[in-house]
Amino acid sequence: MKRKITCIICPKGCEIEADNTSGELVISGYACTRGKRYAETEVTCPMRTLTTTVRLPNGRMLPVRTDSPIPKSMLFECMNRVAEIKLEPVRYAVGDIIKRDICGTGANLISSSSWDPVAGI
Ligand code: SF4
Numbered sequence: 001m002k003r004k005i006t007c008i009i010c011p012k013g014c015e016i017e018a019d020n021t022s023g024e025l026v027i028s029g030y031a032c033t034r035g036k037r038y039a040e041t042e043v044t045c046p047m048r049t050l051t052t053t054v055r056l057p058n059g060r061m062l063p064v065r066t067d068s069p070i071p072k073s074m075l076f077e078c079m080n081r082v083a084e085i086k087l088e089p090v091r092y093a094v095g096d097i098i099k100r101d102i103c104g105t106g107a108n109l110i111s112s113s114s115w116d117p118v119a120g121i
Pocket of ligand 1: 034
């Protein structure tokens with residue numbers, strides 16, 4: 001099967017082709033090795049950074065993300081786990097770990113914003 005992939009690693013957006021019709025994966029159209037690796041991963045095990053929010057004790061939402069990409073196939077499982085998180089009314093800073101090794105992916109869910117329960121922001 002041949003597949004066209006737009007590389008999202010840099011703004012150049014190369015159109016890469018992945019072809020495994022011969023039984024061997026052949027990647028073409030990339031301008032650098034980062035793009036080749038991206039296309040190989042997209043075909044074999046696509047990865048994504050999970051970006052979402054967790055409800056704070058005051059009802060507002062704290063933006064969070066994984067600190068590294070996780071398998072795309074695990075996004076819904078991780079979202080369900082995120083929905084179960086109950087945050088404590090403590091201060092959160094950017095980069096604080098909210099959930100370590102979420103769903104066994106090896107990625108930590110971290111805060112991408114800050115919140116202070118005293119100031120309420
Ligand atoms: S292949 Fe390389 S140059 Fe092209 S978009 Fe991807 S990272 Fe950028």
